[in-house]
Amino acid sequence: MITLDSITRSFGSTTVLHDLSFTIEAGRMTGFVGSNGSGKTTTMRIILGVLAADSGRITVDGHDITPAHRSAIGYMPEERGLYPKMPIIDQLVYLARFHGLSRSTARRRGLELLEQLDLVGEPSDTLESVSLGNQQKVQIAAALIHQPQALVLDEPFSGLDPAAVERTLDVLKGFASTGAPVLFSSHQLDLVERLVDDIVIINRGRLVATGSTDELRRLRSRAEWTLQGGEDMAWVRDLPDIDVIELDGSWVRFAASHSDAAEAVLREALTRGSVSSFAPHHLPLNRLFQEVTQS
Amino acid sequence: MSAHPNPTMTAARAGFTTAMGLVIEREIMVRLKSTAFMISTILSIVLFGALVAVSGALPSLFSSTDKVAVTSAEAAEALADIDDVEVVDVGTVAEARELVSGEDVAAAVVDDAESPVGLTVIAQRSAPDSLVNALSRVPTVELLDPDAPDPALTYLMGLGLGLVFFMSAVTFGSTIASSVVEEKQSRIVEILLASTSARALMFGKVIACTILAFAQIALTAVAVLFGAAISGNDLVLGKIAEPIAWFIPLFVIGFVMVAGLYAAAASMVSRAEDLGSTSTPIMMTIFLPYMAVIIFSDNEAVMAVLSYIPFSAAVAVPMRVFLGTIAWWEPLVSLLILVVTTLGALLLATRIFERSILRSGPKLSWKKALTEA
Numbered sequence: 001m002i003t004l005d006s007i008t009r010s011f012g013s014t015t016v017l018h019d020l021s022f023t024i025e026a027g028r029m030t031g032f033v034g035s036n037g038s039g040k041t042t043t044m045r046i047i048l049g050v051l052a053a054d055s056g057r058i059t060v061d062g063h064d065i066t067p068a069h070r071s072a073i074g075y076m077p078e079e080r081g082l083y084p085k086m087p088i089i090d091q092l093v094y095l096a097r098f099h100g101l102s103r104s105t106a107r108r109r110g111l112e113l114l115e116q117l118d119l120v121g122e123p124s125d126t127l128e129s130v131s132l133g134n135q136q137k138v139q140i141a142a143a144l145i146h147q148p149q150a151l152v153l154d155e156p157f158s159g160l161d162p163a164a165v166e167r168t169l170d171v172l173k174g175f176a177s178t179g180a181p182v183l184f185s186s187h188q189l190d191l192v193e194r195l196v197d198d199i200v201i202i203n204r205g206r207l208v209a210t211g212s213t214d215e216l217r218r219l220r221s222r223a224e225w226t227l228q229g230g231e232d233m234a235w236v237r238d239l240p241d242i243d244v245i246e247l248d249g250s251w252v253r254f255a256a257s258h259s260d261a262a263e264a265v266l267r268e269a270l271t272r273g274s275v276s277s278f279a280p281h282h283l284p285l286n287r288l289f290q291e292v293t294q295s
Numbered sequence: 296m297s298a299h300p301n302p303t304m305t306a307a308r309a310g311f312t313t314a315m316g317l318v319i320e321r322e323i324m325v326r327l328k329s330t331a332f333m334i335s336t337i338l339s340i341v342l343f344g345a346l347v348a349v350s351g352a353l354p355s356l357f358s359s360t361d362k363v364a365v366t367s368a369e370a371a372e373a374l375a376d377i378d379d380v381e382v383v384d385v386g387t388v389a390e391a392r393e394l395v396s397g398e399d400v401a402a403a404v405v406d407d408a409e410s411p412v413g414l415t416v417i418a419q420r421s422a423p424d425s426l427v428n429a430l431s432r433v434p435t436v437e438l439l440d441p442d443a444p445d446p447a448l449t450y451l452m453g454l455g456l457g458l459v460f461f462m463s464a465v466t467f468g469s470t471i472a473s474s475v476v477e478e479k480q481s482r483i484v485e486i487l488l489a490s491t492s493a494r495a496l497m498f499g500k501v502i503a504c505t506i507l508a509f510a511q512i513a514l515t516a517v518a519v520l521f522g523a524a525i526s527g528n529d530l531v532l533g534k535i536a537e538p539i540a541w542f543i544p545l546f547v548i549g550f551v552m553v554a555g556l557y558a559a560a561a562s563m564v565s566r567a568e569d570l571g572s573t574s575t576p577i578m579m580t581i582f583l584p585y586m587a588v589i590i591f592s593d594n595e596a597v598m599a600v601l602s603y604i605p606f607s608a609a610v611a612v613p614m615r616v617f618l619g620t621i622a623w624w625e626p627l628v629s630l631l632i633l634v635v636t637t638l639g640a641l642l643l644a645t646r647i648f649e650r651s652i653l654r655s656g657p658k659l660s661w662k663k664a665l666t667e668a
């Protein structure tokens with residue numbers, strides 16, 4: 001469990017992180033969401049110690065974070081970086097040795113990882129000679145090479161084709177299931193929604209919301225329902241405590257301040273004709289995101 | 296929150312020296328595997344060696360044997376001690392003249408009672424100098440200090456040492472700069488900084504480049520000595536041993552300073568294209584003192600000053616040692632000044648490097664980098 005407590009950071013006169021606090025739970029995938037320039041990359045760099053925070057503290061299981069803790073984190077920066085002209089396996093071994101792995105252990109593990117990630121190309125090829133998608137796989141291998149016990153990944157899925165996204169997901173989920181905390185940022189909110197256990201949303205350097213995806217949905221001001229009736233549903237507009245958001249002939253999406261009002265709509269619809277579906281409407285994460293960041 | 300399977304989320308982390316060792320190892324291996332680097336190194340070694348070997352053999356390459364006609368035994372005897380002359384005996388002076396005008400011989404030497412040396416040299420347009428000199432009477436020459444430094448040699452030594460220092464500083468300075476920019480531009484520096492310190496990274500690069508530069512120069516020196524041995528050129532071996540002994544430590548320390556500054560300059564830019572603007576000031580600080588050493592090689596006062604300036608000490612001190620115009624303690628003071636300056640430069644370079652290495656976007660100016668450092 002990695003906890004950020006009141007992290008603040010400025011560059012010159014611009015404060016990019018304001019009093020940011022959240023927790024990356026062990027064994028859970030935490031999605032880190034925010035628009036461009038909201039401070040995600042700075043936050044990740046501070047967790048890794050690449051940048052220093054101006055104030056605030058980071059703890060690991062309650063203890064102040066140390067270089068040894070940081071060395072146990074696998075990191076994938078947003079702006080991808082490896083040596084273009086160096087053989088793939090050589091750079092993995094090089095990076096691993098900074099974490100105290102022996103040359104032979106690093107090599108064995110590197111080859112294993114490249115196979116798991118299904119690298120197309122030889123491990124002895126230079127990085128620049130393989131396709132971008134494959135370079136991305138090497139980048140993920142670079143984050144995992146030293147057998148980290150936590151992961152911090154900045155946009156790990158950008159640039160991957162759908163098959164590679166699935167393969168990477170398998171590797172990451174397998175990693176989280178060993179009980180390790182995993183934090184990753186992404187702007188592909190549909191993916192985040194499908195994948196994560198917890199979400200941290202920041203906007204302009206401030207924490208907007210944090211919690212499990214279900215908790216976040218409950219945080220919303222008003223719940224929504226959808227109903228598919230047998231005839232025109234325009235009459236719903238006239239009901240009290242109901243706010244019609246979308247109406248398309250016999251299909252309606254409405255918000256209600258409480259579930260009794262919503263059930264009143266269902267009862268009314270049944271007296272008027274048939275109802276083929278009635279369900280609470282789960283707002284997709286991207287809408288939820290827009291809602292919390294624009295309020 | 297589930298029970299944590301890794302209650303102590305820690306992992307080994309290579310210490311400063313280990314990390315620096317890894318950086319040194321990689322930097323050297325990358326250069327050794329680079330064909331461009333190996334070709335330029337081998338080329339410069341072969342070139343310098345061959346140059347010295349050829350320069351020793353140069354006089355014999357340009358000499359040739361002249362045929363000289365003689366009419367008497369006295370004349371033949373007078374020519375016996377001269378090298379490169381093939382004597383052709385002829386009967387009469389007229390016969391000798393005929394051979395000369397037919398260009399069958401280069402010249403003829405005939406008896407002449409009226410000549411102060413008793414001989415006349417007959418030639419078509421001009422008589423061979425070696426022949427005339429050998430037959431002339433020369434006064435006795437007494438040299439008071441035959442071992443005094445030859446000004447031409449002093450100048451050549453300054454030029455040579457200066458060239459070695461300047462070329463390797465600029466070549467390896469650019470090498471270190473492009474290696475820093477490569478890591479910055481490819482952003483791998485962020486992964487590296489997550490596992491080690493910026494200091495280990497920079498020092499590793501500086502040390503690796505110094506090792507490479509010194510190895511290249513040592514190999515070149517071996518080639519030069521080998522070439523000198525082949526050509527029997529003892530000029531290279533004899534008198535400059537002591538100047539060279541001072542050049543080595545001054546060069547190594549001065550090089551570390553220059554390499555550190557180049558690393559800092561490179562950390563200030565995000566793209567290789569911007570490198571020129573931040574590294575040019577460093578090149579000028581090496582180039583100008585180097586030019587001064589060459590221009591003022593015979594100006595005692597200027598050379599004395601230059602031998603205390605860190606950027607020119609590596610060349611000026613050995614030259615003054617060679618000239619014998621330096622007190623025994625002066626090279627030591629110069630070395631001390633250089634060491635202190637280098638430590639200061641490294642400290643400054645490290646601070647600039649640490650602050651700039653993660654920075655992306657427009658390049659920093661030296662002024663800004665220095666005020667922030």
